[in-house]
Amino acid sequence: TFHDFELIIVDDASRDETPAAVAGFQDHRIRYIRHEQNRGEAQARNKGVTTAQGSYIAFLDDDDEWLPEKLALQVHLLENSPRTVGGVYTGRLTLDGKSKKVTSVLRPTKKGDLLQTLLREGNCITLSSVLLRKECFEKVGLFDEQTGYSSDYDMWIRISGAYHFECIAEPLVKYTVHRESLSRDLSRVLRGNEAVLNKHKAYFLQDNQAYSRLCAELSIMYYFNRNSQKGRQLFLQAIQAYPFPTRNYLTCAGLALLGVEKYQKLQKIKRALLRDNTEPEQSVS
16 A cells, blocks of 8 residues: 555575566566575665665565555654654564464554563564664664574664654564474574673663573573573573563473473473464464
8 A cells, every 4th residue: 555665675595486586577666686695684684774765664574474554554653753763563463384374463552662671571573564764774783694583683672772663553464483493493593692682781781670581581492402501500590680470480490300302292282282272363462
């Protein structure tokens, strides 16, 4: 429903039919850039940002989908917001990568200064849902190519230190989760979250709850990555910083007592028992 856009397709050395698909479009708004070697998502996004000529920047990962009204609603809201608002994010529908069924619905309500929310709750902004003023990148810089998996989380923290966010609760993005790739990429996720902690440690140390939350998440990742010693170390740091939620206690304690394999089997049994009684969609704020 919004037509005044340019579509910059950054093909990061894909091996699929992307070049042929793009060649099939006859639209002057489309620009195609191909990397002959894979450079990673942060560098691909930076190429798009630096190539863009518009005043606003939005992102769309290749397995996600925008709903028709997304850009029109976001542009209208951003153009009617004060310059202190740097971006608008929206709700999302989460789809299972295999079945394509909706597994959850996110309807966010938090807006304004999101720095504490991002620190305490983690990355609450879906990349494919956001629309930003291009000046945000001129002020805080491009995506950090050293942060890897968490480069978007790092970017939202940096932007929230200088700007406020608006939000549209309506789900305007279909976000696809591939569970197999998530498990394979555990080491990459771990490195990304550690990079965010190290880069923004001053922020996290100012908020014991935020520091505890991230240490607890890293602890769980280390257990799953078969490094129980590091997992226990971070678990103790999390407890010392802040008595974090019972759920994290139970997860860390279960991994420490049962080990990864037995804990995973227990979780599979639990999911199987609950599956028939669980609604396919949830609303989360």
